[in-house]
Amino acid sequence: MNTRDLPPLPGGSGQARAIAELNERSREIFRQIVESYLATGEPVGSRNLARILPMALSPASIRNVMSDLEQAGLIYAPHTSAGRLPTEHGLRFFVDALLELGDVGQEEKGRIEAQMRAAASRHTFDSALTEASVLLSGISRGAGVVVTAKQNPRLRHIEFVRLDPGRALVVLVSDDGSVENRLLDLPHGLPAGALQEASNFLNARIRGRTLGEVRGEIETARAAMKQELDELTERLVDAGLARSVGPSEERQLIVRGQANLLDDLRAAEDLERIRLLFNDLESQKDVIDLLSRAEGGEGVRIFIGSENKLFSLSGSSMIAAPFRDGSQTIVGVVGVIGPTRLNYARIVPMVDFTARVVSRLLERGRG
Numbered sequence: 001m002n003t004r005d006l007p008p009l010p011g012g013s014g015q016a017r018a019i020a021e022l023n024e025r026s027r028e029i030f031r032q033i034v035e036s037y038l039a040t041g042e043p044v045g046s047r048n049l050a051r052i053l054p055m056a057l058s059p060a061s062i063r064n065v066m067s068d069l070e071q072a073g074l075i076y077a078p079h080t081s082a083g084r085l086p087t088e089h090g091l092r093f094f095v096d097a098l099l100e101l102g103d104v105g106q107e108e109k110g111r112i113e114a115q116m117r118a119a120a121s122r123h124t125f126d127s128a129l130t131e132a133s134v135l136l137s138g139i140s141r142g143a144g145v146v147v148t149a150k151q152n153p154r155l156r157h158i159e160f161v162r163l164d165p166g167r168a169l170v171v172l173v174s175d176d177g178s179v180e181n182r183l184l185d186l187p188h189g190l191p192a193g194a195l196q197e198a199s200n201f202l203n204a205r206i207r208g209r210t211l212g213e214v215r216g217e218i219e220t221a222r223a224a225m226k227q228e229l230d231e232l233t234e235r236l237v238d239a240g241l242a243r244s245v246g247p248s249e250e251r252q253l254i255v256r257g258q259a260n261l262l263d264d265l266r267a268a269e270d271l272e273r274i275r276l277l278f279n280d281l282e283s284q285k286d287v288i289d290l291l292s293r294a295e296g297g298e299g300v301r302i303f304i305g306s307e308n309k310l311f312s313l314s315g316s317s318m319i320a321a322p323f324r325d326g327s328q329t330i331v332g333v334v335g336v337i338g339p340t341r342l343n344y345a346r347i348v349p350m351v352d353f354t355a356r357v358v359s360r361l362l363e364r365g366r367g
Contacts, residue, residue, distance in 0.1 A: 022072070027098065028053060029065050033075055034086045034094045038341045043083025088305040088315075091340055095302055102345045104353045113357050120361050128361055130254055132334050132354050137257025140347045142338025143281065145320075146254040147291040149331060154210055158202045160184070160195040160240060168195060170240050175208065184239055187232045194233040201229060201237060215241045251288045255281055261338060273339070276314035281337070286310045291333045294320035300352050305340055315340055319347050321355035325362045334358060 022030070032052060036044040046059040046066065053062075066084055069075045074090035077083065086094065104112075112135055120128035129146045137144035157173040163183075170182040206214050218225055218241070225234060258281060261274050281287060290310050294301040300321045306312040319342065320335030334355050336347055 022069075025055065025057070026065050026068060028055065029057075029062060030069055030074055030086075030090070031094070031098055033066075033069075033084055034090065034098075037085050038343060041339075041341050043078055043081065043085045045081065045083045088307065088340065091304050091317075092307070095304070095344055099344055099348075101349055104349050109353060112354060113360075116354075116357055116361065125361065126254075128358065129332075129334075130256065132358055133254045133256040136334065136336050136347075136351065136354055137260055139350050140319075140336040140338055140342060141257075141260045141263060142336045142342060142347075143258050143261060144256045144335075145287065145291065145318075145337055146334050147251050147288050147332055149251060154208050155206045155214075156208075158206055158240065159199050160236070162186070162195055172211075184236075187235050190232050190236065191230070194230075194236055197229065197233050198236045198240060201225075201233075202240065211241055251292070253284045253288050253291075255287075273314050273316075277311075277316050277337070280310050280314055280316070287337075290318065291320055291335060294333045294335065295322045295330045300348050302344070302348070317342050319344070319351050321351045323355045323358040323362065325359075331362070332358070 029049060032049055033044055036042070036048075036052075046062040049062050050057060050059050066075065069090075070077070070084070073087060074093060075084040076087050078085055115135065116128045116131050119131035129148060133144035133146045135144065136142075154175045155172060156175050157171075159171045159173075161169040161171060163169055166186055166188075168184045168186050170184050172180040172182070174180075202214070205217060209217075218237070225237070229237065258278065261277060287310065290303065290308055293303075300319060303311070303318045303320075305315045305317065308318075311317070316337060317340045318335055318337045320333050322330045322333050325331045335351055336342065
């Protein structure tokens with residue numbers, strides 16, 4: 001699996017050179033510090049390392065190596081004790097150079113694929129995406145996230161409702177019963193009956209079609225439209241069919257499992273970090289923008305802590321992979337957001353496999 005499609009290691013050339021020159025003993029000590037942190041969240045000291053290292057080293061020798069690792073910017077002491085934790089730079093180096101990925105077992109693969117296929121066939125493709133976020137949340141004990149283009153539903157009814165002299169609400173009712181409301185600026189001097197006239201004109205053409213299909217039909221029959229409607233009402237119809245949302249708002253974000261992030265809290269600072277992460281997740285536009293960055297490359301992308309401004313305060317990580325439709329066009333991203341001590345070795349292949357399952361469902365016509 002490609003896990004090298006990752007942001008570069010922060011820091012100057014001196015730090016990069018020091019990291020590249022780590023010998024086998026230093027790398028093993030560093031690996032044990034990181035793996036202990038990922039498992040427990042606690043700092044580890046030289047005496048404990050001496051007991052778990054596969055090589056015979058005295059605590060004094062280990063402390064000397066830890067001092068070198070600290071100078072290289074890979075570990076730090078959170079308190080005055082001898083225990084050390086990896087820095088964000090250290091976690092990035094571990095993920096880029098030392099991470100040994102696990103594999104997804106055949107039984108687990110079958111269960112994931114069956115649950116998502118069942119969700120897609122019983123309900124909608126969006127149900128399969130929600131199932132994907134639930135599965136990833138359960139596997140990671142973090143928050144499962146999905147971002148994809150909003151569906152372009154077939155419409156049942158459209159109505160213009162005047163709010164004040166200069167604004168109206170466009171109410172779009174879909175065949176599945178969902179309702180979308182849009183604010184619309186009204187042309188100056190619009191006749192009193194123009195809103196009803198525009199609604200009647202569109203409702204005669206819109207049932208069972210998407211906005212895009214109706215727009216296309218009206219463009220090809222523009223001359224006939226001019227005969228039926230005056231110029232201001234025609235402008236109102238055009239405005240009602242126009243996309244009135246920005247790029248981020250054209251994407252939908254699905255988040256499941258936020259409660260998992262409250263598990264295993266060890267200190268007041270952990271609770272504050274999770275509170276900040278909840279604030280991050282509520283900022284849907286920023287989460288969508290970050291997830292969309294994972295569409296820019298092949299394979300799994302990993303964002304750690306302050307490498308992205310969204311997580312600069314909460315110190316969180318995101319693991320994400322893109323999925324494709326039948327034409328192999330990237331149309332969305334699935335992933336996991338959680339603390340920096342996520343189980344990367346297990347979650348990276350899980351996210352990759354889940355993205356592949358979503359792609360296969362799309363290739364088969366969404367279930």
